Amino acid sequence: MRKKIKPYIMLIPVMVFILGIFIVGIVSGLLQSFGYFPAIGLKTLTLQYYKDVLSSPSFIRALRFSFSTSFISSLVAVVLGVLFSYLLLYDRRRKGGPLVNIYKVPIIVPHTIAALLIFILFTQSGWVARLMYHLGFIEDMKYFKPLIFDRQGLGVIMAYVWKGLPFITLVTFDILRSVENKYAKTAANLGANHFQVFWYILLPLILPTVASGFIIIFAFSFGAFEIPYLLGPSTPKALPILSYIHYNSVNLADRPYAMVINMCIALCGFITVGLYVLTFQFIKKYNNQ
Amino acid sequence: MRVKWIIKYIILTGLLFPLLMMIGWSITSGWSWPSLIPQGFTFRAYSYVLEPTTGVFKILINSMILSIVVTALTLLVSIPAARAIAFYDFKGKSVVKVLILLPLIVPMLTVAMGVHLRFIQVGLANTFWGVVLIHVIPGIPYGVKILLNVFELNGNKIETHARILGASPLQVIRYVTLPLITPGLIIAGSIIYIASFSQYFITFLIGGGRIVTYAMFLFPFVESGDRTMASALSIVFILSITLVLFITEKIVGNFYEKSSRYYV
Numbered sequence: 001m002r003k004k005i006k007p008y009i010m011l012i013p014v015m016v017f018i019l020g021i022f023i024v025g026i027v028s029g030l031l032q033s034f035g036y037f038p039a040i041g042l043k044t045l046t047l048q049y050y051k052d053v054l055s056s057p058s059f060i061r062a063l064r065f066s067f068s069t070s071f072i073s074s075l076v077a078v079v080l081g082v083l084f085s086y087l088l089l090y091d092r093r094r095k096g097g098p099l100v101n102i103y104k105v106p107i108i109v110p111h112t113i114a115a116l117l118i119f120i121l122f123t124q125s126g127w128v129a130r131l132m133y134h135l136g137f138i139e140d141m142k143y144f145k146p147l148i149f150d151r152q153g154l155g156v157i158m159a160y161v162w163k164g165l166p167f168i169t170l171v172t173f174d175i176l177r178s179v180e181n182k183y184a185k186t187a188a189n190l191g192a193n194h195f196q197v198f199w200y201i202l203l204p205l206i207l208p209t210v211a212s213g214f215i216i217i218f219a220f221s222f223g224a225f226e227i228p229y230l231l232g233p234s235t236p237k238a239l240p241i242l243s244y245i246h247y248n249s250v251n252l253a254d255r256p257y258a259m260v261i262n263m264c265i266a267l268c269g270f271i272t273v274g275l276y277v278l279t280f281q282f283i284k285k286y287n288n289q
Numbered sequence: 290m291r292v293k294w295i296i297k298y299i300i301l302t303g304l305l306f307p308l309l310m311m312i313g314w315s316i317t318s319g320w321s322w323p324s325l326i327p328q329g330f331t332f333r334a335y336s337y338v339l340e341p342t343t344g345v346f347k348i349l350i351n352s353m354i355l356s357i358v359v360t361a362l363t364l365l366v367s368i369p370a371a372r373a374i375a376f377y378d379f380k381g382k383s384v385v386k387v388l389i390l391l392p393l394i395v396p397m398l399t400v401a402m403g404v405h406l407r408f409i410q411v412g413l414a415n416t417f418w419g420v421v422l423i424h425v426i427p428g429i430p431y432g433v434k435i436l437l438n439v440f441e442l443n444g445n446k447i448e449t450h451a452r453i454l455g456a457s458p459l460q461v462i463r464y465v466t467l468p469l470i471t472p473g474l475i476i477a478g479s480i481i482y483i484a485s486f487s488q489y490f491i492t493f494l495i496g497g498g499r500i501v502t503y504a505m506f507l508f509p510f511v512e513s514g515d516r517t518m519a520s521a522l523s524i525v526f527i528l529s530i531t532l533v534l535f536i537t538e539k540i541v542g543n544f545y546e547k548s549s550r551y552y553v
Binding site for chain 1: 293296297300307310311314315322323324325329354367369370372374379385389392393395397398400401402404406407422423424431433453483486487489490504507508512513517519520525526531534
């Protein structure tokens with residue numbers, strides 16, 4: 001009996017946080033998004049807030065902006081991160097080379113500072129504009145097409161790539177190395193070239209890790225406030241910023257709108273995970289046949 | 290082969306060159322258009338950060354204390370949870386696993402806005418402990434997952450042996466479990482500390498501007514585009530993280546060496 005209860009007792013502290021704060025936060029948000037907000041006297045459940053938000057053009061624009069910046073930045077970070085990881089692999093002969101660790105620096109740099117770095121480089125009086133001027137491409141800073149605060153969100157994308165790339169390299173490097181040790185030499189021995197080894201052997205084996213890395217950075221960038229706030233355009237706004245504007249409104253009755261947006265952000269995360277699970281189940285089935 | 294070499298260094302430059310620019314901005318007294326390199330040299334921005342009268346240094350220290358408390362608390366709740374998942378079979382295990390990893394997927398913005406009202410009701414909003422509690426959440430998946438890997442790798446045989454040989458439960462923890470999981474604790478602790486120290490939005494929301502962390506102090510400088518001040522503050526930020534990680538590794542490394550000297 002005691003043995004049966006013991007694991008639950010060990011889980012109590014962590015569950016106090018997960019259920020007491022995390023789940024309570026999500027559920028309160030969910031209730032408020034359906035208009036249940038007793039603190040200001042709203043007690044009837046309604047879908048009205050969802051209807052209002054989902055039909056508003058500013059929400060659609062924000063959704064498109066958040067999705068495209070997050071998706072493109074995560075994709076670029078994953079592709080370049082895996083490529084960099086692969087290139088580092090053949091660097092290990094020179095053991096203790098500085099390369100192996102120095103690429104990790106962006107991981108400890110917070111997003112606020114990542115935004116500053118992109119700002120320093122790409123603002124109209126930034127370093128890239130100056131370089132263009134010296135190379136004779138532009139005559140003055142006002143001719144430099146700003147890459148930040150732009151409607152496509154290039155600055156936002158660059159900042160997330162800068163943060164995401166080394167993260168992907170970090171999570172894939174060790175597994176790539178062990179897989180390479182096991183199979184790559186055999187394949188090479190049998191006549192596979194570098195590209196074939198990578199494409200047919202290494203990549204399929206590290207794909208689950210790569211995919212979960214993608215999900216983590218995608219879900220994070222989709223719901224993070226700092227970078228789109230500091231580098232994004234004033235329209236369209238990213239979803240987290242739109243949500244905060246509703247949340248911070250003087251009129252408390254606007255809060256359900258913020259919660260609707262928050263639920264959409266969370267839902268997108270869940271959909272991504274769902275796709276991930278389905279894909280791997282499909283691959284498993286396919287392989288077993 | 291040449292192409293590989295070039296691509297590698299292009300990526301590396303892309304990662305490190307912006308940091309170099311930031312260092313340049315932090316020590317320049319003037320760097321006007323269209324110069325490519327800083328024109329003057331001064332440490333004025335740094336002296337502003339480190340001078341006691343400006344209060345920046347105090348914010349830095351308070352912020353470090355907050356993140357250390359967050360890290361300790363997160364690890365403390367993660368250890369038993371990871372052990373339970375690693376060594377016991379129980380009903381609802383898969384649900385527990387999903388619940389613990391969920392903070393990686395659901396953004397903290399959603400959670401913090403949802404729980405804010407409760408925090409106000411129970412008096413946790415705008416307090417040190419309120420901020421600590423909300424910072425623990427994003428650290429839990431990392432803490433539990435990393436320690437779970439460590440426990441699964443080590444198994445619990447050595448602990449059982451120690452118990453059979455007559456060690457008390459406390460002795461087992463002090464002399465067997467802790468030294469075994471120390472490397473995992475350092476990695477998990479580092480990630481949790483960095484994440485907590487870097488949080489801007491949830492600190493700002495739950496702390497209500499009353500609890501000012503270093504990340505919050507830095508934010509308006511970046512927002513207003515004050516390149517020199519923001520750069521100097523950022524470099525102090527990064528250095529402080531590096532310093533804490535370095536010291537932890539040294540202290541814990543010493544402890545680790547001492548305990549394992551006699552028993553392994």
